[in-house]
Amino acid sequence: MNNHTRLSVTRRELLGSSGALVVSAAVPWLSGSAQAQGSNMKKPALAPDELDSWVAIQPDGQVIAYYGKVDLGQGLEVAIAQIVAEELDVAFDKVEIIMGDTATSLNQGGASSALGIQAGAKPLRNAAAEARRLLVDMASAKLGLAPGKLGVSDGVIFALDDVGKRVSYAELIGGQYFNTKVEWNKKNGNQMNVKGKAKPKLPAQYTLVGQPVSRRDVAWKVFGTGRYVSDITVPGMLHARVIRTPRAGSIAEAVDASSIQSIPGARVIREKNFLAVVADKEWDAVRAARLLKVTWSEAKNLFPTWEKVHDHIRSAPTLKRDDSEKTGDVAAAFQSAARVVQAEYEWPFQSHASMGPACAIVDARADHATLWTGSQKPHYARDGVAKQLGLAAEKVQGIWFIGPGSYGRNDAGDAALDAALLSKLTGRPVRVQGMRHDATAWDPKAPASVHRARAALDASGKVIGYEFTSRGFSRASIRSNESDPRDSLSGMEIGLPPNIGVGFGTPEESYGFNNKLLAWEVIPALLDGASPLRTSHLRDPVGLQIHFASEQFIDELAVATGADPVAFRLNYLTAARDQAVVKAAAEKSGWKARSSARRDLSADLLKGRGIAYAQRGGTILAVVAEIEVERKTGRIWGRKFTVAHDCGLVVNPEGLRHTIEGGLVQSLSRSLFEEVHFDKNSVTSVDWLSYPILDMKDAPESIDVVLINHPEVAPTGAGEATCRVVPAAVANAFFDATGVRLRRAPMTPERVMAALASAS
Amino acid sequence: MATTQFTVDGKPARVDGDPQMPLLYALRGDLKMINPKFGCGLAQCGACTVHINGEAVRSCVLPVSAVQGQQITTLAGLGTPDKPHPLQTAFVQEQVPQCGYCINGWVMTAAAFLKKNPTATDAQVRDALAGLKCRCGTHVSIMRAIKRAQAQMV
Ligand code: FES
Ligand code: FES
Numbered sequence: 001m002n003n004h005t006r007l008s009v010t011r012r013e014l015l016g017s018s019g020a021l022v023v024s025a026a027v028p029w030l031s032g033s034a035q036a037q038g039s040n041m042k043k044p045a046l047a048p049d050e051l052d053s054w055v056a057i058q059p060d061g062q063v064i065a066y067y068g069k070v071d072l073g074q075g076l077e078v079a080i081a082q083i084v085a086e087e088l089d090v091a092f093d094k095v096e097i098i099m100g101d102t103a104t105s106l107n108q109g110g111a112s113s114a115l116g117i118q119a120g121a122k123p124l125r126n127a128a129a130e131a132r133r134l135l136v137d138m139a140s141a142k143l144g145l146a147p148g149k150l151g152v153s154d155g156v157i158f159a160l161d162d163v164g165k166r167v168s169y170a171e172l173i174g175g176q177y178f179n180t181k182v183e184w185n186k187k188n189g190n191q192m193n194v195k196g197k198a199k200p201k202l203p204a205q206y207t208l209v210g211q212p213v214s215r216r217d218v219a220w221k222v223f224g225t226g227r228y229v230s231d232i233t234v235p236g237m238l239h240a241r242v243i244r245t246p247r248a249g250s251i252a253e254a255v256d257a258s259s260i261q262s263i264p265g266a267r268v269i270r271e272k273n274f275l276a277v278v279a280d281k282e283w284d285a286v287r288a289a290r291l292l293k294v295t296w297s298e299a300k301n302l303f304p305t306w307e308k309v310h311d312h313i314r315s316a317p318t319l320k321r322d323d324s325e326k327t328g329d330v331a332a333a334f335q336s337a338a339r340v341v342q343a344e345y346e347w348p349f350q351s352h353a354s355m356g357p358a359c360a361i362v363d364a365r366a367d368h369a370t371l372w373t374g375s376q377k378p379h380y381a382r383d384g385v386a387k388q389l390g391l392a393a394e395k396v397q398g399i400w401f402i403g404p405g406s407y408g409r410n411d412a413g414d415a416a417l418d419a420a421l422l423s424k425l426t427g428r429p430v431r432v433q434g435m436r437h438d439a440t441a442w443d444p445k446a447p448a449s450v451h452r453a454r455a456a457l458d459a460s461g462k463v464i465g466y467e468f469t470s471r472g473f474s475r476a477s478i479r480s481n482e483s484d485p486r487d488s489l490s491g492m493e494i495g496l497p498p499n500i501g502v503g504f505g506t507p508e509e510s511y512g513f514n515n516k517l518l519a520w521e522v523i524p525a526l527l528d529g530a531s532p533l534r535t536s537h538l539r540d541p542v543g544l545q546i547h548f549a550s551e552q553f554i555d556e557l558a559v560a561t562g563a564d565p566v567a568f569r570l571n572y573l574t575a576a577r578d579q580a581v582v583k584a585a586a587e588k589s590g591w592k593a594r595s596s597a598r599r600d601l602s603a604d605l606l607k608g609r610g611i612a613y614a615q616r617g618g619t620i621l622a623v624v625a626e627i628e629v630e631r632k633t634g635r636i637w638g639r640k641f642t643v644a645h646d647c648g649l650v651v652n653p654e655g656l657r658h659t660i661e662g663g664l665v666q667s668l669s670r671s672l673f674e675e676v677h678f679d680k681n682s683v684t685s686v687d688w689l690s691y692p693i694l695d696m697k698d699a700p701e702s703i704d705v706v707l708i709n710h711p712e713v714a715p716t717g718a719g720e721a722t723c724r725v726v727p728a729a730v731a732n733a734f735f736d737a738t739g740v741r742l743r744r745a746p747m748t749p750e751r752v753m754a755a756l757a758s759a760s
Numbered sequence: 761m762a763t764t765q766f767t768v769d770g771k772p773a774r775v776d777g778d779p780q781m782p783l784l785y786a787l788r789g790d791l792k793m794i795n796p797k798f799g800c801g802l803a804q805c806g807a808c809t810v811h812i813n814g815e816a817v818r819s820c821v822l823p824v825s826a827v828q829g830q831q832i833t834t835l836a837g838l839g840t841p842d843k844p845h846p847l848q849t850a851f852v853q854e855q856v857p858q859c860g861y862c863i864n865g866w867v868m869t870a871a872a873f874l875k876k877n878p879t880a881t882d883a884q885v886r887d888a889l890a891g892l893k894c895r896c897g898t899h900v901s902i903m904r905a906i907k908r909a910q911a912q913m914v
Contacts, residue, residue: 073859218860223844230797355895356800403861404797405861406859436804665899696902699900700899
């Protein structure tokens, strides 16, 4: 073990022993005696334009940086610490990141759209640079030397021509505050930024940024010495289980409280259509939820069933169409085409299916409240809880502890608002945790969709027109954060009016087709209310859906025009960085040019190789999948993957590789296995048997990652981009292996068998 | 009401209450041993795994009354930062966990398996770990860590 891991274990153990107060206790010197000693001893109120809201130097020279996003285990904490340490010229180990507590960090949007570094690091970089500038000024006054004659090394400022003349950050300001304003861009959330007078370093000056550094949250997770949100307990708290309707849209007509009489302390809590049981012991709440007799109103038959959902999408009315991404005259191009190639693709509803059901605790008092949440957007969760309780936001403290996995708007937001309502109704702190079906059946879903693509070719096979239309449920029928109870199950159950969001998305690529249209259409939700098929963000929202289709279609065009899939892409891609990732993935994987499928259907084990490429918010990547298909069982094994990844400046290659791997494997699971099943009234995917995900036997044997570093380009996101290219890469590899297209996801053994049977 | 007595990580433990209550709730609730996690409550994910007399068992479906007199080991009893189990060392070195909620299941299940099969092949390891879930997709690094630990264990 290296020093970093040792340090973090000790810190965690210390923190862990102080229980629920861990996070506020983690700033020991805030409440220390130093605070009383003078004007720089008082911390200004938390506000974006206060430098002290971003960085602090402790009496021992340690640096604290307050990060208004959270690290879900992808190494952001380390990357932010690297950036802060770089700008302040201190050793990496000196920087501690405090995040996710609304009392000590600002609302930088929480974990959102893989912007942890791209957006989240900006104000911290600027604040750290400004802090260094101020410290050098202080040293200059103290040492009687112009700032230009001073250097900084690991938090010590010294005279360049006499290193004996020196003063440390700790001596200058340790335990005190800067009391200095920075310029705030007046934005909240992801866009929040501040600027001081200092200019941050140029990438060429970096010594720490770009180095591989190990994470500090690994050891406690492996030794079990830290706490998840579900491990937090608060004195006097009740345990609760929320009971949701077995049939969407139907409500509890009668609740027989006597059915749980035999369970000590168990009772029913009800407010309009919101129904829960509480008990002092968790097991008693679980039992009570199982035993409680409820008479539900008649079934409404609102859902088309999962088998027919794509027919429904095709035939439903269009709520909104966007065809603003358009170049040239597409209709004319198709009229003059020598040949038209077209195809249609389908993607199912998918669940976050986080590793454990979400948990939250709320302690609501008359005039203030505390929330412990695993929501990846704790500031927004705090806002939602405040509204649920009728309190001002600043009267509620939201404290984030890592939850059982988080990839967008999962069930954590609902748990927070459930707990708030229950604490209000019972007058006690309440801990809510779902059962497995709450996490899988009731989390907000990634939308199901249908994608139509067509291309007009001239006589020579050149693409002269291109049209791609996605049609499906909204990417977020409820918002991607829980700042408004109207976007939560409990809010809808107590009768708040729904707050429907409408939108989808288009492929992100640089194919230079003339006469090109990228469009989307959204259809109405199946139920405007507390629905298990509400849609919201799941890792790389609508990215898998869209690029499963668009990148498979590019492959189909390559085949239709007799071109190698790599060569075809290189021929049409217009951006140099895009071409570079495609070339890098092809080269690293030992790509062999081909213009048609291998179509060798004689062997039991069929092998194929496919490529897909995309952009995502400035990040560019390509992946080559090498798969095996068991002809007798229909099983696809994604055996080897090669990823070429360009997200501008690489801050921490080690963290980046892990992030890419995790995203790839999760996306492979969604490509091959995941599909939410539902009948006319309810989601029937309720556990790991009815919603299977990738198993160890399905995990790739190897993942090769080529990182293309562009220090001159500001870093862009890496947490989601890989997800969007995997589905098409696998489908294209399947075509290479079999000569058959799989245009519907997930690519399950049943679908593979059916596709092979219909082809032969 | 019933009383069940057993040991956890070498220390005696006693739980009163519903004998049908799963061991997981006794460990997490009554005994404040929080390493086993609630993932599914259905024996489908492994997050709640503990060792009972050295065997990996899913505590979410085992009634507490069934462990009367048994020796239970949790992740914290398997190894500590100062005396880590080789799998724990390897999981740290390979930086395996993302959210980490599943890790208890993988480490505890793999530890029991490798104890009996230290030289298992990759395919055997994959087989032995079938059914465990990791939603964050850390599978590839889990395999790397197990290989690394195997090298230490033989
Ligand atoms: S919680 Fe026991 S196996 Fe999932
Ligand atoms: S690391 Fe998150 S579920 Fe495995």
